[in-house]
Amino acid sequence: MTHKAAFTAVKTVKAYERVVEQIETAISKRDLRPGDRLPSERELMLTFEVSRSTIREALRVLESTGLVRSRPGDPRGPEVLQASPAILTKTVNRLVRLETIALSELVEFRIMLEGAACTLAAQHRTEEQLEAMRAAVDAMQAEIAHGPVAFSRADVAFHSSVWAASHNQLMQICGEATRGALIDMVTDGLDRAPDSAARMELSLAHDGEILAAISAGDGPTAGRLARSFLIEYYGDVISP
């Protein structure tokens, strides 16, 4: 009779991957903390019993994920970095650009995101952030006289302050990524608007309403307003 053994799938794991894995778990277990130094490549190749090429490939992928940084000549060895959402931004950006996405989808996504941000901002905003948003709206008012370009810069600043007030980094990252992608796609038609004066006044009024809802802590209203204003604003794009 044969033994009933619980066999498990065997997949060959490349050497450098196991090195990456070990260092990665050491970091996520807090055995290695930001600011700590890894042993030098030559020491690592002894402890892991692999060649230096393997160690280097492992370090390259750790570096590309933002976990460590190597600097030539530093006798203290590679540095363990503080994890940062910046790497996420890069990934999201690439995904947004790489994927063949219709402009209407991108706009739609942005509208939903912006609405959500306003909702969250209404719930989470601090007094300082409220003040910043008010200042941003005042700046918009002032910039109307300087033309649509200056105005739209101020408009962006207002929305940024809303993102910040949402207290949600994921939201901010996605917002930034979609804004960047949108700019890339429609950059040419920015100031062609013939009725720019009226449009600016309208935008200002809309943002003022949103701010009022956020200020009142009324998340659903803030979100609904933002969405409907944006749908109006982008109407021609979203349903051509």
Next chain:
Amino acid sequence: MTHKAAFTAVKTVKAYERVVEQIETAISKRDLRPGDRLPSERELMLTFEVSRSTIREALRVLESTGLVRSRPGDPRGPEVLQASPAILTKTVNRLVRLETIALSELVEFRIMLEGAACTLAAQHRTEEQLEAMRAAVDAMQAEIAHGPVAFSRADVAFHSSVWAASHNQLMQICGEATRGALIDMVTDGLDRAPDSAARMELSLAHDGEILAAISAGDGPTAGRLARSFLIEYYGDVISP
């Protein structure tokens, strides 16, 4: 008199980074498309005029970003991959685990996303997709008897069908990424729920309500329902 030249900062760029950059832009410019093959490492080292180590390091970081995949022995060379949210999931996961991003943020983001998806699904769903959603709910009903694990699988399937019905790839990508991350984070506490039967019934009822709103084409209601149900479901996580 000296020339007034516009000097610019000089930072040494590592060789493998320039290789990465070139291949990356080739991919983002669609010169290289998913399924295409890169030249072999030995050919690449000739065209880039660097050693094979450098080429390999470049390939490792491209691989860790999910852009290409190398398989030993394949004479056709490294493959250019389809962009996938999987890498996003991994990154989000790591950031949450390292507490750079709070779990509550992730949950919050997911709730807003899910609400938006329901709203869009109500507006864009086709007849077939509606049918698929109904089938998914029926499947949930049937799976209740088979325990919480099977049920939650069916639940996921229902939500997937909603994402699909939203007709928005970005939404789907972000949804998948956050779902993956959340599953990894809270997977252990899945079937510890003592009141699992009641919970399943409740989920089923909720999803039924959402489906009804989607079916009726009532986007705002669908979104509102989804958000409030999820807030209830994740209540303990989001405000501890």
Next chain:
DNA sequence: CAGAGTGTACTGGTCTGACCATGTATTTCA
């Protein structure tokens, strides 16, 4: 004794050249 300059040892970045196991594509054979 303090500070500026010099050394030096070790670091990471890159290169060369080699070996192995593997997957594909061709060739061979029935």
Next chain:
DNA sequence: TGAAATACATGGTCAGACCAGTACACTCTG
């Protein structure tokens, strides 16, 4: 015509070497 054996280029890994750069200890000077 189909299956089996082979050839060959591939990626994974290794060993050893050289160079430019950095940190740190060590001078030398005032």
